[in-house]
Amino acid sequence: xxxxxxxxxxxxxxxxxxxxxxxxxxxxxxxxxxxxxxxxxxxxxxxxxxxxxxxxxxxxxxxxxxxxxxxxxxxxxxxxxxxxxxxxxxxxxxxxxxxxxxxxxxxxxxxxxxxxxxxxxxxxxxxxxxxxxxxxxxxxxxxxxxxxxxxxxxxxxxxxxxxxxxxxxxxxxxxxxxxxxxxxxxxxxxxxxxxxxxxxxxxxxxxxxxx
Numbered sequence: 063x064x065x066x067x068x069x070x071x072x073x074x075x076x077x078x079x080x081x082x083x084x085x086x087x088x089x090x091x092x093x094x095x096x097x098x099x100x101x102x103x104x105x106x107x108x109x110x111x112x113x114x115x116x117x118x119x120x121x122x123x124x125x126x127x128x129x130x131x132x133x134x135x136x137x138x139x140x141x142x143x144x145x146x147x148x149x150x151x152x153x154x155x156x157x158x159x160x161x162x163x164x165x166x167x168x169x170x171x172x173x174x175x176x177x178x179x180x181x182x183x184x185x186x187x188x189x190x191x192x193x194x195x196x197x198x199x200x201x202x203x204x205x206x207x208x209x210x211x212x213x214x215x216x217x218x219x220x221x222x223x224x225x226x227x228x229x230x231x232x233x234x235x236x237x238x239x240x241x242x243x244x245x246x247x248x249x250x251x252x253x254x255x256x257x258x259x260x261x262x263x264x265x266x267x268x269x270x271x272x273x
Contacts, residue, residue, distance in 0.1 A: 085129050088123075091122050092190060120180065120189070175198075211251055222263060222266075
């Protein structure tokens with residue numbers, strides 16, 4: 063992603079007003095290309111044609127992200143200059159709080175942007191900044207759950223409350239998943255955790271009886 067931004071830097075504007083127009087134009091362009099991809103997919107057209115459109119959408123999405131990251135950098139520099147000079151600037155005239163938060167996250171997750179765009183396009187979802195950050199957060203949450211699951215399978219001393227939360231979360235992922243293999247894996251993990259939880263609760267009841 064960093065390399066791509068460096069090679070395409072000249073394709074994005076420099077002024078904030080031009081960047082805003084560039085982002086808006088590319089956002090609309092992305093919607094149109096995605097609609098074309100969905101239409102082509104229904105027609106069962108040649109894979110080469112579909113692949114070209116997907117590549118076009120990816121390039122537009124990457125250029126849009128580049129512009130949004132550049133916008134965030136310019137705003138950061140303006141804020142820094144404002145603090146140093148003592149002259150306040152009205153940010154709402156330049157960028158909304160929501161945009162600023164999203165663009166900051168894009169800057170933070172630059173290395174994950176390109177693969178996330180690819181995943182969104184595969185899912186036929188719009189690869190805009192909101193969906194990119196949402197997808198990255200979802201993937202990171204899944205990765206965290208998987209790490210915790212592996213730890214539980216080695217060390218079963220987790221509290222019932224945490225186990226119930228993990229089981230609930232995995233059930234939500236299973237219900238939303240459109241991949242049969244992924245759903246099966248969630249089902250296996252849920253069953254394993256439920257057995258651990260039942261054993262913990264049974265042991266707790268046994269201890270209560272003894273006391």
